[in-house]
Amino acid sequence: MPPTRAHLRDAVAAHLERHPAERDALRGLLATLDAGPVDAARPAAPVHITCSAVVIDPGRRVLHVRHGADGTLRLPGGRVEPVDRTLLAAALRGVREGAGIAPAALCHTAEYGGAPVHIGVGTVGVDPAGGEPVGGEPARPHYDFRMVFHLADAAAGPASRGEGAPGAEWLPLDEIGPPALRARLLESGLDGVARPVNASALIHDGAGRYLLHLRDDVPDIWEPGAWALLGGGREPQDASLEDTVRRELREEAGLEPRTVEAYAVERVTGTDGTTVPVQIFTARWNGDPAALTLTEGVMLAWHDPQTASRLRMSPSTLDLIRRHAEERPPGPPRAAAADAAVPHVVGVHLYLERDGEVLLGLRHPDSAYAASAHHFLAGHCEQESAVSCLVREAREEAGLVIDPADVDLVHLVHTLDRPGARPRMQLVFRARRWLGEPQLLEPDRCVAWTWWPLDALPDPVVPYARAAIEGIRAGRPYTELGWGRPGDTR
Numbered sequence: 001m002p003p004t005r006a007h008l009r010d011a012v013a014a015h016l017e018r019h020p021a022e023r024d025a026l027r028g029l030l031a032t033l034d035a036g037p038v039d040a041a042r043p044a045a046p047v048h049i050t051c052s053a054v055v056i057d058p059g060r061r062v063l064h065v066r067h068g069a070d071g072t073l074r075l076p077g078g079r080v081e082p083v084d085r086t087l088l089a090a091a092l093r094g095v096r097e098g099a100g101i102a103p104a105a106l107c108h109t110a111e112y113g114g115a116p117v118h119i120g121v122g123t124v125g126v127d128p129a130g131g132e133p134v135g136g137e138p139a140r141p142h143y144d145f146r147m148v149f150h151l152a153d154a155a156a157g158p159a160s161r162g163e164g165a166p167g168a169e170w171l172p173l174d175e176i177g178p179p180a181l182r183a184r185l186l187e188s189g190l191d192g193v194a195r196p197v198n199a200s201a202l203i204h205d206g207a208g209r210y211l212l213h214l215r216d217d218v219p220d221i222w223e224p225g226a227w228a229l230l231g232g233g234r235e236p237q238d239a240s241l242e243d244t245v246r247r248e249l250r251e252e253a254g255l256e257p258r259t260v261e262a263y264a265v266e267r268v269t270g271t272d273g274t275t276v277p278v279q280i281f282t283a284r285w286n287g288d289p290a291a292l293t294l295t296e297g298v299m300l301a302w303h304d305p306q307t308a309s310r311l312r313m314s315p316s317t318l319d320l321i322r323r324h325a326e327e328r329p330p331g332p333p334r335a336a337a338a339d340a341a342v343p344h345v346v347g348v349h350l351y352l353e354r355d356g357e358v359l360l361g362l363r364h365p366d367s368a369y370a371a372s373a374h375h376f377l378a379g380h381c382e383q384e385s386a387v388s389c390l391v392r393e394a395r396e397e398a399g400l401v402i403d404p405a406d407v408d409l410v411h412l413v414h415t416l417d418r419p420g421a422r423p424r425m426q427l428v429f430r431a432r433r434w435l436g437e438p439q440l441l442e443p444d445r446c447v448a449w450t451w452w453p454l455d456a457l458p459d460p461v462v463p464y465a466r467a468a469i470e471g472i473r474a475g476r477p478y479t480e481l482g483w484g485r486p487g488d489t490r
Contacts, residue, residue, distance in 0.1 A: 002040045002080050003087055008049070009033045011087055011145060014115035017236075025121050029143050040080040048124045048142040051090035052077035054117055054185070055099075055106065055149045056192040062176050062185070065098035066167030073169060074177070075146070088114055088272050091147040099168040103273030106149040107194045110234065117188065118181045120144035146181060150194045152267070152275035196265055196279035199245035200231030202320065203257070205286040208330030209302040210321050212311070213252070216297055222271055227303070227313040230255070231278070237383055241279045247382055249283075253292045253300060254422045256343040257283035263324070266316055280320065291421040293345075295368050344423045348390045349376035349465070350402075351410060351430045351472065357451035358469060359438060360461065361397075364447050374452075375462040376428065377438075390429050398449060399439040406433045411471045413464045416482035428468045 003011075012030060016023055023030075032038060032047050040049035052075040055063035064073040077094035084090035092103045108114060125139035176182050203211040217225030232248040234241060242260060249255040260281040270276040289300035303311065305325045308318055352359040360374040377400075379393035387404045394400040413426040438449035452458055454473060457466065467479045 002082055002084055003049075003090075005033050005036075005038050007086060008038065008040065011116060012119070015119055018112075018115070022119070026119060026143075028141055032141075046140060048140055049080050050078055050142065050144045051080055051084075051087050051094065052120075052144055052146045053091040053095045053149060054146050054181070055095060055101070055151070056173075056185075056190055057151050057170060058192040059170075060173050060190075060192055061170035062173060063095070063099060063101075064169050064171050064176070066169070073167075073171065077144075086272070087116070087145045088147055091145075091149075092272060092274070095149075104269065104275055105152055107152040107275045107277060108197055108270075109148050109150055109190060110195045110197045111188065111190060112148050113197060113233070114147075116145045117148040117190075118146040118178075118184045120146065120178055120181065148185075148190065149274070150190075150192050152194050152277075194275075194277055196241060196277040198231060198233050198276055198278045199241040199248065200229040200266075200278050200280055201245050201249055201257075201260065202229055202263060202280055202282045202324060203255075203285050204282065204324070204328075205302065206284050206330065207286070208304050208325060210304070210308065210324075211285065211289060211300060212303050212308070212313070213300055214298040220271060222268075223314055225312065227308070227311045228317060229280075230300075239383075242281065243383065245279075245281045250345065250382075251380060252296050253294055254345045254424075255285065255292060256345075256422070257285055259283065264320070266320060268314065268316055282324070291418055293369055293417065293421070297368070342423060344425050346381040346386065347378055347424060347426045348381060348386050348393065349378040349426060349428045349468070350390055350394055350400075351376065351428050351468070352434065353430070353454070354451060357453050358457075360450060360452055360458065360465075361438075361446040362448040362450065362458075364443070364445055367445060370462045373460045373462050374450075374458045374465070376465050376468075386427050387429070394431075394434070397442050397446065399436050399441055401435040402431045403433070407431050411468045411477060411479065413468050413471075413479045413481060414483070415464050415480075418482070426464055426468070428472070430472075 012026055012033070016026065029047060038047065039045055054075060063076060065076045066072070067074050076098035077091055080090045081093070084093060092106070095101045095106065096103065120143070122142040123139060124142040173185050174182065176185070212227045213230050214227055215221065215223055215225060230249055230252050231245055234244045238244040238247060245260060246256070249257070260283045263280045263282045266278045266280055268276050268278055289302065292300055294300055305322050308321055359377070361377060363370050363373055363375055365372045377394060377397055379389055381389045384392070387407050390407060391402050391404055394402050407429045409427060410430045411428040413428070415424045415426060440446060440449065454469065457469065464481050467481060471477070471479050
């Protein structure tokens with residue numbers, strides 16, 4: 001099926017986040033997407049959607065193909081077809097059909113990832129000179145999503161570069177056709193050099209064991225149902241790939257190793273068939289995986305290279321583990337210092353009270369944490385202040401707009417889930433005012449927002465959330481849970 005309305009809207013939103021000055025030019029497209037479903041592959045759709053591929057080589061040249069109708073050189077691509085589930089799929093198909101370059105010969109750029117570098121705006125079905133109908137199509141707006149790629153291997157042979165394909169040519173950046181796109185590329189700094197856009201952690205205990213993550217067995221994710229390393233893609237707030245891997249470890253497992261070291265760059269195949277360079281970092285840790293709070297996937301477990309060879313995992317991951325094990329023979333396990341400082345996970349939580357009722361979300365039954373339980377709107381602090389995190393999470397999870405000046409810290413819960421687990425500082429903030437009604441913007445995590453009477457809370461409620469509500473009602477600012485001492489509340 002062709003790209004959904006939500007997919008198209010997300011692509012426009014990602015573009016406008018980088019280039020907000022283009023909102024007026026795209027206002028008509030946004031209005032069409034807001035009005036109802038849009039079948040981008042249907043010839044009579046209210047807007048004409050096409051997708052072009054901007055493939056840049058290390059010489060800062062851009063791939064062009066000769067158009068069969070008039071012989072002009074254009075970017076590879078064209079109309080979105082029913083087989084194209086995403087805009088990226090349409091662009092990759094255009095490169096394959098127009099220049100014979102397979103997706104595996106391309107990689108996404110670190111600067112744009114899967115977002116368009118430019119969206120061209122025009123009109124189809126009308127002669128721009130005389131205004132007369134042309135082409136047998138109804139006159140309607142035309143939007144061309146231009147997706148940018150680099151060659152995965154600068155030393156690739158002619159076949160991987162499209163050389164020898166009929167009509168394929170490489171033009172310098174300053175010679176490409178659309179002026180607005182040319183200006184965007186010239187100022188972008190894109191140089192055609194493939195760089196890592198993902199980061200993963202090869203975590204070992206120094207005694208020959210490696211921490212592996214069993215991924216969910218669901219479609220449309222990388223390596224479903226396989227054992228893999230923890231990690232993920234770089235996000236705009238990450239200043240470096242080390243920030244990326246540290247954020248992913250915090251978010252996925254509550255792990256915060258003291259030291260991570262760059263080890264190697266591996267190449268894997270992404271879900272769209274492109275090559276993904278991944279920066280591998282190593283870190284040493286020797287804790288209990290069962291004590292970690294896993295938020296994605298099925299489980300974490302220690303495996304040595306011998307047992308890893310019997311697991312379902314990508315050959316490249318197995319080869320990486322074996323290579324590291326050969327370079328670093330195992331030594332005795334290292335005991336953790338009892339008096340060492342232990343980093344805490346910091347969580348932020350939104351307490352909204354209205355007419356004697358508190359807002360709680362019902363977590364998705366497949367959630368790795370607190371499945372089918374009621375909980376505050378919450379999130380983990382990233383590289384940001386706690387209040388900034390709260391404001392961001394409220395907007396992203398429920399569409400609520402909160403002014404930081406309207407926020408007060410009303411309770412703190414210091415929790416330890418189990419012996420050996422990473423301690424957590426759970427900050428609960430009350431917003432005195434807010435704009436909007438709660439919306440289900442992350443249905444894979446929360447299936448309902450409900451206002452509950454404070455004296456008739458639902459069951460179950462996440463234990464520390466219930467303790468925080470009770471503490472707030474009692475005027476108590478602090479609670480301890482899980483530390484094994486009498487008198488946990490303060």
